[in-house]
Amino acid sequence: MKGLIIVLLFLFPVLAFSDVLDTIDNPSAFGMMMGGAIYTVYAGPQSIAYNPAGIATDNGGLFFSHVEHYLGIIRNDFLSATTNFGNLYFGGAFQTTRAIDTDYTQYRFYGSLAYRMDSLSVGGNVSAFYGTDIVNGFSVDLGSIFKLQNFKFAITLKNALANITWVSSTVQYYPVEIILGAGYENSSINLNAFGNMTSGEYGIGLQYFITKYFSLCAGYGGTFGQTGSFSIGTVINNYLGFDLFISYTFLNAMNFGQSLSPFTVSMSSNFGG
């Protein structure tokens, strides 16, 4: 009972903290073109950044993504890999976020584990943070995906137990983020949505399969009460041995003549999954 109370204290300290962890949490082109709504998708190594239960798929291997946010001022690289022994999946990831006009870089390392049953997968990440102004940091992600015929549901607890020790010796604690996802998938479409109950972020994305190897995507995501961003993209499967994701995001396009989050490319290799 005491253990349960302790866990609850760590999982639900939302009221005690001011803001969620401020890191890039939508690093892949596929995630961007789906409005961030790939929490119910078995997306392979890139799922580490979203829902760790999503790595439990044969589409494992190596994944790399590069994003240039805000007219290229902020650059984010995400490299991840997964493999499996039967129904048990292992993964690891490395993420860097840096500014080109400021001497500032953040690093995040992930270790992931997932287990897949017939219609249910569960997974978890352990993350460590380092950076220019970060001495160290730690967080845990827990996720699950449940399929019921063509419908999919996901619950992700993101950044549980998250804390960062800054170089100023300040230790900041962050609330766990409760993310709910839902989706519908058939041979033609893959429709997904998510809502972050803690931060107010949301997104909806539609993937339309033209062929088995080629699909088009469109998504809209943002934060409740703010102007969101609209994205489009394409997925090319098994292109020269890679899965290729290309997206373009119009962030706040109503106000700015130039897009702040332009072209994003992600690549995935299915060599080991």
Place this chain on the structure above:
Amino acid sequence: MKKFIFFIFLAVPVLIYGFSLNLTANPVFLLKNYTVTITMTASPLFEPSDARLLLYDYSSNSTQTLYNPSVSSNEYIWNYTVTDYSDYRAIGMVITPEGTYLSNVATFTSNIPAASVESTIVYVPFISNYMPSVFSQITNIGSKMLTFTAFSSPSGLTISPDTGQISPDQYENVKITPSGVFLPGKSYTLDAIASTNDPRSGMSEYLLSRFLIGPDGLLVTPVHVSSTTVSVGSSVEFYFSIYHSDDLSISYVYVTWITPGRSQTFSLSASGNDFASILNITSAGTYTLSQIIVGYNYKGQILQMVLSPSINVNAINSSNSMNIELVNGTNEAIISVSSTSTPYVVVNDGPIVKTIQMVKTNQLWTGTYDYTNQPGIVNVNAEFPNAPSISQTFTKYEIHGMTNIYLSDNGWITIPSNAFPSGALVAVYTGTFSPQNTYVGYSTFNQISDSVSVSSNVTPAASFTYNLYFSSQLVNGLFGNVRVYALEGGKWTLSSILPNVGMEIATFSAMGGTYALGMTTQIQPGTSPSVLSFYANPSNAIGPRNIQFFLTVNKDCYYKIYIYDMRGRIVGSQSGSAIKIIGNLIYTLDTTSISNGMYVAVVGVGSSPNAFTQSKTISFVVSR
């Protein structure tokens, strides 16, 4: 035992009638390792066989005897170097065949507080709101507690700390800051002096620092606002003065208010040394007078002084309201207040402060005030028992020239009748001009896109040069948009006359005809503004503090700034207009409400409020 013997010497002096020995020590107070001179004067002169000095050291509790003085006439001199922090007593002894003679007791000490100060002379040739501080160090090089009291002579320097105690071998850093009123054009010499308990001769007072200030300079006095808590619908007057030396000229004065959701920049013109304008409160929230920018020309250089007064005015929604109506052709202002409670109405008209008697009709209270014929701002303030006050103002302008037109903040124009041929539209606020020489009338001017007509049906003999003065409030900082329209064939068309538009003034020459002066918010095609610089200060905010964002553009324009976190969420935004000066302060981000990490600021600039043709992005870091 030695001490006892020494005191026996002191207590039982051997005195011989008619003969005396006088012993003195100089200096009485000295530092360790310094030399004291002990002089014994014999009277009358006699031939001693032996002269010696008995010296008792209190700290070592020892007595030593010094022999072989240098002899000069009837003086016997011993030089003794003090090697310890101690008190000393000395007694001279002369042994002659007739007997032994003892002198009086002389004392000296090295056990004292002693100060050491490094003085600084600071030359501040240019008086401004930012005067340099200097630090001066007082060190106790003695062996006892040093106390000091610092003061400014004459007054005008703030010294911190101004009193204190310093232990031996310790020091105190004293900060000295000019804090008096220093008017440009004059020269000042101020000394910061420390008075100590150092007993050494002539060593009790030390010059910490000398400030030589002036005579050049530019000084902005503190800003006054007519009220800091008002109802929505009020207008708040703000004013300050600028003093400068003769070798300096003011180019421009801008005041930026951060209003709810946007910023507003005023360009102020001088009335003598005084600068004033009015902020209209249109919605509830906090209005912050964030920045004053003074551009000036000094020794051939175009320079800029930026001040951040950070004065807040809180605007609160209220069911009460006030309206001022200026009666055409008179000096009468009708003040109407809608309120369920009795308003207390006071008018400030220059030096005049007058309480207005209000007459109630239903919920409307009405009173009148005859304003003076002096230029300036008239402030009308209504206070209520249980509601925030309402403050409104109007401005009176004075005509200074033959061909000047003035547009007031309130949408009135003023023109002397002899400035134009008959038929011109003119307005109130005649100032020192007599009413019979002034065509009285007015044209309301509510939106910046409106045109104000100044027309003539009399053909002048030669072209006139017309000066149009306008308020930056009305044009929202969009200089360069003054147009001249001509009435030809019953249709208004853009004239071939090109106005020469500067800050708050447009000049154009015209022959006879009917013309209109217009101001539009639309910037001409092909002249899109561009961002020359955009930066955050500080770009790495360590600790809870504000980050300010500064924008420099190549022409007057609109802007919108967004602050994003790494997850694309907007943590702050603001829109407004920026003007062609260096470093418009366009946004202040309070970092206390956001978490640590990296953020980006994106600014868009454009010729209209909602279409931005250029963007620039910078990153910054919040770290607590």
